[in-house]
Each structure stands twice: as structure tokens, then as C-alpha cells.
Amino acid sequence: MRILIIEDEKRLAQTLADLLHRQGYTADMCHDGNTGLDNALSGIYDLILLDAMLPGLDGFSLLQQLRGSGSAVPVLMLTARSDVSDRVRGLDSGADYYLTKPFEPQELLACVRLLLRRGEGEVRTDDTLRCGDLQLDPGTFLLRCGERSVRLSRKEYDLMELFIRNQKQILTKEQLLNRVWGYDSEAEDNNVEVYISFLRRKLTHLHSTVKIKTVRMVGYCLEVENP
Numbered sequence: 443m444r445i446l447i448i449e450d451e452k453r454l455a456q457t458l459a460d461l462l463h464r465q466g467y468t469a470d471m472c473h474d475g476n477t478g479l480d481n482a483l484s485g486i487y488d489l490i491l492l493d494a495m496l497p498g499l500d501g502f503s504l505l506q507q508l509r510g511s512g513s514a515v516p517v518l519m520l521t522a523r524s525d526v527s528d529r530v531r532g533l534d535s536g537a538d539y540y541l542t543k544p545f546e547p548q549e550l551l552a553c554v555r556l557l558l559r560r561g562e563g564e565v566r567t568d569d570t571l572r573c574g575d576l577q578l579d580p581g582t583f584l585l586r587c588g589e590r591s592v593r594l595s596r597k598e599y600d601l602m603e604l605f606i607r608n609q610k611q612i613l614t615k616e617q618l619l620n621r622v623w624g625y626d627s628e629a630e631d632n633n634v635e636v637y638i639s640f641l642r643r644k645l646t647h648l649h650s651t652v653k654i655k656t657v658r659m660v661g662y663c664l665e666v667e668n669p
């Protein structure tokens with residue numbers, strides 16, 4: 443996955459690039475609107491992080507020209523202003539999502555994952571994840587079991603996705619922390635326990651035969667009980 447960062451605050455751009463590199467993404471940077479547009483038009487990017495206020499061409503105009511060229515690349519706009527009119531202007535210009543600075547790294551990464559998934563969704567017709575009687579929809583964060591469904595929060599979704607993608611494995615608290623909260627997060631084991639308990643409550647509500655089993659001293663895994 444290749445991400446373009448168009449941001450004139452060089453330190454912030456570098457921080458974003460480092461954050462994305464640590465998650466395994468390739469990230470390129472540019473610091474003004476005109477260079478940004480040239481790079482964005484190259485068509486090699488899966489996602490663009492776009493600052494609203496840029497020297498040269500501003501973010502809104504850049505986005506309009508990009509969309510005008512027929513590009514449908516997902517764009518996450520970043521702005522220092524939380525002004526509603528800015529937000530509307532950004533979305534009108536063709537932004538897929540909006541983040542107001544300052545934002546938490548985890549919030550940004552969640553948006554990045556969401557937008558990249560959405561991009562993939564155009565190619566794949568069915569990316570629903572399944573385990574036992576459960577279906578997890580990456581587009582809506584809905585967890586379904588038969589007729590019942592619940593919407594998961596981002597963290598709950600990320601945890602559930604990890605469990606389903608690694609159905610036969612035991613995942614340690616450390617793995618869950620690193621994958622869901624990030625390596626440099628200040629979250630602790632306790633956070634994992636809290637979110638596991640949220641998920642268990644939702645599984646009970648759904649009357650699913652899938653349980654999150656605690657493996658003492660090791661971690662957690664999914665278990666499908668015989669109905």
C-alpha cells in the first residue's frame with residue numbers, strides 16, 4: 443500500500459510518514475500544493491493524506507483538480523480548523539474523510555485502514571469475514587449472527603478482525619496491543635482485557651456459538667462451541 447502525504451509542516455509530515463512506515467505502508471511526502479498535485483496525478487497511490495492549507499495550490503483546489511481529472515483515489519483531509527464550513531468545503535471538493543488537527547495517531551491509522559479497505563471494496567465484491575455463525579462486515583463494522591447484529595467500535599472491530607483472520611491461533615495480549623493499539627501506544631494489558639469483555643458481551647447478546655476463550659498465561663483465541 444502506497445500513501446502520499448501532502449503537508450507543508452515538515453515535522454508533522456515526517457511524523458506521519460514514520461507512523462505509516464511502522465505499520466508497513468510505503469509513504470512519500472511533498473510539502474506544497476503544486477508538487478502534491480503532480481504526485482497525486484501519478485496514479486500510483488492507494489491513499490492521499492492532504493493538508494487543507496498549503497503553499498501554492500491549497501488543499502481544496504488540489505482536490506478539485508484531482509477529482510476533475512477522474513481520479514477516485516481515497517483522500518483523507520487534514521486541517522487545523524474545525525470550522526464546519528471547512529469540513530463541508532473539503533467534502534464538497536471530493537474528500538472521503540476529514541480529520542482535525544491535532545489528532546491521535548491511532549485515530550489517523552483507523553481512518554487510513556478504513557479508507558484503504560473501502561478502496562479494496564470496489565474490486566472485491568464480498569469481503570465479509572466469517573467464523574462459525576458470525577459474519578463481520580468491514581464496511582459497516584457490523585457483527586452479525588443470524589437475524590441479530592451489533593455495531594462494533596473501531597477497537598472492537600480491529601480486535602475481532604484479528605481473531606477471525608487468525609482463527610486457529612492463540613493471540614497474546616502483546617500481539618493484540620501491538621496490532622490494535624500500535625507499538626508506541628501507552629495502552630496496557632488492561633485495555634485488551636476491557637475490550638475483550640466488551641466483545642464477549644456482544645457475542646452473548648448475539649447468541650453466537652463463537653466464544654473468545656482465555657488461554658491462561660498465553661492469550662486468547664476464538665472457539666466455536668457445538669450448538
Ligand code: CA
Pocket residue numbers: 449450451493494495496
Ligand atoms: Ca498547512
